[in-house]
Amino acid sequence: MNQETIKVACSSCNLRELCMPVGFGAEELQKLDDIVAVRKKVKQGGLLFGNGDPFTSLYAIRTGFFKTCVSTEDGREQVTGFQMAGEIIGLDGIVTDHHNCNAVALEDAEVCVMPFASVEELSREFPALQRHVHKIMSREIVRENSVMMLLGNMRAEERLAAFLLNLVQRLHSRGFSQSEVVLRMTREEIGSYLGLKLETVSRTFSKFSEEGIIDVKQRYVQILNPEALKKIFNPQAC
Amino acid sequence: MNQETIKVACSSCNLRELCMPVGFGAEELQKLDDIVAVRKKVKQGGLLFGNGDPFTSLYAIRTGFFKTCVSTEDGREQVTGFQMAGEIIGLDGIVTDHHNCNAVALEDAEVCVMPFASVEELSREFPALQRHVHKIMSREIVRENSVMMLLGNMRAEERLAAFLLNLVQRLHSRGFSQSEVVLRMTREEIGSYLGLKLETVSRTFSKFSEEGIIDVKQRYVQILNPEALKKIFNPQAC
């Protein structure tokens, strides 16, 4: 296993405001440190957890990039999300005490392991943490609602525009450029997430490129005209 | 407003095992009674809550049938789920303190109003309730994952088969027939949920009917050959 355990401290983590609520006092932070006992490294292509694995912990991504996916018995795969630093994965395991999807690292990654029993225990003590856990789960429900809208109602161009805008927005809020992305996933993985075939993803990238909306060189994407993308995604709001 | 408030008791509710965890002691049940202070009636076509409404409470459906849906600015609607007695709706509102979808009654309905502040308070006191709330949210995340699989990877027949099987399974677990359904929603609403147009839903119903798999008379559907439906949904498992 490509795993390594390191003792670390939430109180000094620069992602704290992303993965855990602000407004925590010294006592709360100390307790959090105790919860996040260990970190775990996952190599590119490695599995953080797989469908059917016993559920024990939530994971806060410190570095790296993940995809989560489910699959049918006849081998069709659906990517259900892409997750980056500061985001929490593993919520799918709570209901059955076993994970209901696979979490795969798309680049070398490191996560903070948060045993769920400890999270629940501390939640009972600190209402701010309790509320934060509820919000994280609710946010995931709302996100999936909008993916359903994407898959059920939108055309290929709209889907890809929405995907790019969402990605750069999340990267931007982490201090990265809002116009440049290096994609961590293949065309096939983007297609799986968006309910499209890889050829359609590639063609749509090319179309955007021809129209001068983006510049694409394999995994590198520069957004030249964000307004055009927004217009494709939501013509009414522009 | 078509609303009526009635004082009621969880402790004597026959849906208790569906909407709240089993294994509660007398003290817990009494406290639950105090939380679910009121019930609320919603007439057919009425809105339990709408997108943008302030979030205050979760709702446990006592009787009736709901759809939840989101919509784009240009008027496209996506049904995100159909909910029946014993199911909880409103989780979408936690993250922003405002609801992020509409909940519409598809028939006259009655819900138990559970102020979320009280739910959180009592959760801190009773780990069993806390765990149950977490499971309900996780279940919704897992459900949406499988809808994403449906929308992203499956053909019309597979989608409709999955829809019918899921519906009768849920009805059956509530003591209803596992072979007969009276649909509470229109072809258009089914289509919206499944990412199909109403004509495609109608045609697929007709096709199943011609093949002797189901008997359809408008809203009434009888499942004649459940195995055939399962085979369409998941050829490997049969």
Added chain:
DNA sequence: TCTTGTAATTGATACAAATCAAAAATATGG
């Protein structure tokens, strides 16, 4: 550096579902 495998692009064609259109069945309200 060369080799090999993987990922991405592009073209031609096929197909499932959407769209357009009209009729039939059913529900609703006076």
Added chain:
DNA sequence: CCATATTTTTGATTTGTATCAATTACAAGA
């Protein structure tokens, strides 16, 4: 009970994306 509106069904045609196929670009390892 009738008139009207809504929902459902069915047919003809179009269309967006999938599929099949071939080439090119790139990455990783020897």
